[in-house]
Amino acid sequence: MTSADSLTQIKTGWSLRTLVDQMIRISDSIAVVGPQAYKMAMIFAGLGIRVAEARIIAAYDESATLKSDFLANMSNEIRTPMHGMLSANALLMDRNLSEEKRDLAEVIQESGQLAPFLSWRDIAHINHSIARGFQNTLKPNVKFELDLSPDLPKIIQGDPLRYWQVVQNLINNAGKFTEGGSIRL
Numbered sequence: 001m002t003s004a005d006s007l008t009q010i011k012t013g014w015s016l017r018t019l020v021d022q023m024i025r026i027s028d029s030i031a032v033v034g035p036q037a038y039k040m041a042m043i044f045a046g047l048g049i050r051v052a053e054a055r056i057i058a059a060y061d062e063s064a065t066l067k068s069d070f071l072a073n074m075s076n077e078i079r080t081p082m083h084g085m086l087s088a089n090a091l092l093m094d095r096n097l098s099e100e101k102r103d104l105a106e107v108i109q110e111s112g113q114l115a116p117f118l119s120w121r122d123i124a125h126i127n128h129s130i131a132r133g134f135q136n137t138l139k140p141n142v143k144f145e146l147d148l149s150p151d152l153p154k155i156i157q158g159d160p161l162r163y164w165q166v167v168q169n170l171i172n173n174a175g176k177f178t179e180g181g182s183i184r185l
Contacts, residue, residue, distance in 0.1 A: 082112060085108075085112065086108075086109065086112040089105055089108045089109055089112070090109065092105050093105045093106070093109065138175045138178075138183070139175070139178070139179065139180075141179070141180045141181075142175065142178050142179070142180060142181065142182065142183060143181070143182040143183070144171065144182070144183050144185075145182050145183070145184045145185070146184075146185055147184055147185070167185070170185060171183060171185065
């Protein structure tokens with residue numbers, strides 16, 4: 001036995017030959033298990049990515065819901081006093097006002113009556129984004145389709161938030177009761 005063998009045996013309790021034999025057996029085992037272990041590692045890595053994606057999507061959905069709720073509440077908080085102001089202004093305009101005061105009252109009335117204009121093209125773009133978002137929330141065997149009629153008016157006047165809520169409610173309700181096939185809007 002060499003001095004290296006003696007030193008190894010003292011430290012580990014095994015001879016150098018035993019250690020080499022053990023390493024060869026482990027190496028042979030790794031060669032057999034290695035490809036399977038690699039496949040398992042790739043599967044786990046893929047699952048980790050999918051879990052991270054699902055968390056990101058859930059956070060985005062929660063953020064979108066919070067934003068929508070906030071905008072709905074803010075819209076209501078702004079509209080209620082705005083309607084009161086416009087009603088009071090309409091009563092004021094029924095009075096005998098000087099020309100200068102009438103002009104100011106008309107400016108107030110016209111400013112309050114301005115509503116956002118939406119183009120159907122804008123709505124189609126928004127709904128395309130909505131369709132992608134809703135497809136993730138629908139059951140796996142349900143497809144969402146958007147089909148805007150060419151006969152729709154090119155411009156509509158109204159509240160974009162309300163249009164969004166109507167579309168959202170239609171799709172959510174349809175999704176709850178559709179087991180398979182498609183939802184077409």
